[in-house]
Amino acid sequence: MASLKDLTTNFVKLDKFVGNEFRRWQKKMLFLLTALKVAYVISAPRPSEKEDETPEDICARSKWDNDDFICRGHILNGMSDTLFDVYQNAESAQEMWSLLETKYMAEDASRKKFLVSNFNNFKFDDNRPTMEQFHEIQRLYDNLKRHDINMDELFVVSSIIDKLPPSWKGVRSILKHKKEEIDLTQLATHLLIEVGI
Known part of the structure; x- marks a missing residue:
């Protein structure tokens, strides 16, 4: 079985996201995160702490925290330095992903209208x-x-x-x-x- 290091070094380098072609970058990034088995943290909430925790509960939360750290790191690593500076303080991969989608999906929708208009006109x-x-x-x-x-x-x-x-x-x-x-x-x-x- 391939190690995490082998997986990350064998991937073709992703082009840095500089603020355009978000959907393409997002799909490539999601593929990478899925292959690394950390993409779930984008949609799954962090396991909450309970009063009568079992070792399994603690282990699950610890795994989620570690996977979130790896996920955040890869997303940030896939950005230009300028965007890295903007998004580095997001508290979780989920928050960062949501912020990116909110900003760039709206721009993408605007870009689509522009493309349709160019064709029609x-x-x-x-x-x-x-x-x-x-x-x-x-x-x-x-x-x-x-x-x-x-x-x-x-x-x-x-x-x-x-x-x-x-x-x-x-x-x-x-x-x-x-x-x-x-x-x-x-x-x-x-x-x-x-x-x-």
Whole structure:
């Protein structure tokens, strides 16, 4: 069985959390903490002291305290120095985790609205190469998926067709009235044919 030291040294170094891409960092950190068998302290309360404690009660509380210390240390170690300074005084891993989620999930929700707005407001421009713009909107769509914003591909294809430049009115009409559904790859092929590549 691998020792704790082996486990921690064999993990690929996590990128330090600097204040963005919280969900990605959080998932990686949670995986590490789970592998170390200390993630439970984020959600489980510390065993309370009782009047007639058994040795098992004392042992359980001691284990929780030790695991909380390890968990806090790994979370802090996964942060930039600036964020370390902000969160180092949290009394438990649970408190620290909660503070991080409160702050960065709200920012993530705001970022998602911004991403959706960017996609919705995108318009093709006759003065720029069409395929360059198609790849740009495709990147916007991929960014939405990376942030767990799921949109039906048929909706996305239809939306992109609607965003084609005014000079593509005829092509827009042909693509809209196709009997079969087309996916993004097929749409790219149609656009390539139209631009003559």
